[in-house]
Amino acid sequence: MFEWLRQRAGVAYERLLEREISGAPTHVAVIQDGNRRYATQRGGDAHDGYHAGARTTERVLDWCKEMGVEELTLYAFSTENFDRPKDQREVLFDLLEDKLYEFADDDRVHDGGVCIRAIGDVDRLPGRVREAIDYAERRTADYDEFTLNVALAYGGRNELLGAAREVARAVEDGDLDIEDVDVAEIEDRIYDRPVRDVDLIIRTGGDERTSNFLPWHANGNEAAVFFCTPYWPEFSKVDFLRAVRTYESREESWxxxxxxxxxxxxxxxxxxxxxxxxxxxxxxxxxxxxxxxxxxxxxxxxxxxxx
Known part of the structure; x- marks a missing residue:
């Protein structure tokens, strides 16, 4: 009886939030934290947590499309993740490989015009993961209705450092005048294809930090940030709607x-x-x-x- 009442209350609150929200951010970035803690809490291993988190990722994609979000960036594997034990890394690599192929062949991706692309130092990833990235990007390269960025081997500081080094070399070689170094020049050297400024960062799992995630596109745009306690596999549509409401409140204040x-x-x-x-x-x-x-x-x- 109590569980039934709890579910009914959750549905009612979800509908209330949907009525309160009048718009949506264009670009949402998500730090998917808490997969391993979720699994440990339930007596499982990291493998169970990562697969449960992957199911949440699929739901979030659907919610973004419903709300009118145009770009979603997922922090899937950071440069710091290379320091994890080999068995944990291999579990993640297996999952990333499987999901990239799965998404690339999913009818919902093609029907929704979803362009999949990886951002980060992907050359550091195993060959099998790089092949999956190439496959997903080729299969969806011509779509432009929705963009899904998967941040792999990603570190925001390294990203900016690499762009600064490229600019310095271009100036030293005489290919670029120092007076021509502007925002567009830096952005061109961060990614091969443009990434929109981030409007909203969501982090699950209880930690209140953005972990070196998209500093150029988030901090420069003064993105709204929503921290929540549920682990990523537990992240619900109510949590997502609360995050969007936080974005709207910040925009109104601005x-x-x-x-x-x-x-x-x-x-x-x-x-x-x-x-x-x-x-x-x-x-x-x-x-x-x-x-x-x-x-x-x-x-x-x-x-x-x-x-």
Missing amino acids: RRTRAERALALVRALGGAELAEARAIIERFRGTLPEDPSVEELEVESDGTSVE
Whole structure:
């Protein structure tokens, strides 16, 4: 009886969250933590935890598609994972190989136009995993409705270091002028194909850290971060919806801050700057807290109001 009530309450809460959410982030990145702890808690081994986590990954793909997310990045194997015991690494490599082939041949992937690609130092991976990556990328290369990035042999610091070294060599060889080094130049040297800025990072398993994950695309975009205690195999749709709600709350706060700054600019400036400031106010109108000064503020420099 108690379990039935718990399930009913969970379904009701899920529906409530769905009604509360008005949009979705474009790019979600997930740190899938807790597979081994999940297995240990249930008397199993790492193999059981990783396979249970793989099933969660499939569900999250479906939820992303339902919500309108356009890009998902999964932190599947970090550079630090190479330090794990060989038997644990082999279990992960087996699973990665199997899932890459499985996803590449899945009708849902092809029907949904999902482009699969690996990011990271994949040359460090065993040949059989690299062959699976090549197969998945070739099979889905022409799709553009949804992008699934699988971070393998990935480390954010190494990623940025490699891009910096490439830029330095190009400048030294005379192929690149130092004045031409900009954001686009760095991004071109991080990945062969562009990755969208990250809007939301989700980490399961209880740890509150982002573990060197996508620093250029997440930190530079001030991505929202959602930490939750369930292990990855336990991650539910309610958890996912709560994460999206966190993103929406952060976006609303960001828009409010921008609007308040624009209002301060209108109060402080006049003349040539007024038109630009007024345009910003109009863009963010409705996100400000109720403030009569928004409607009544007059700029003495030309005698016109904000309206």
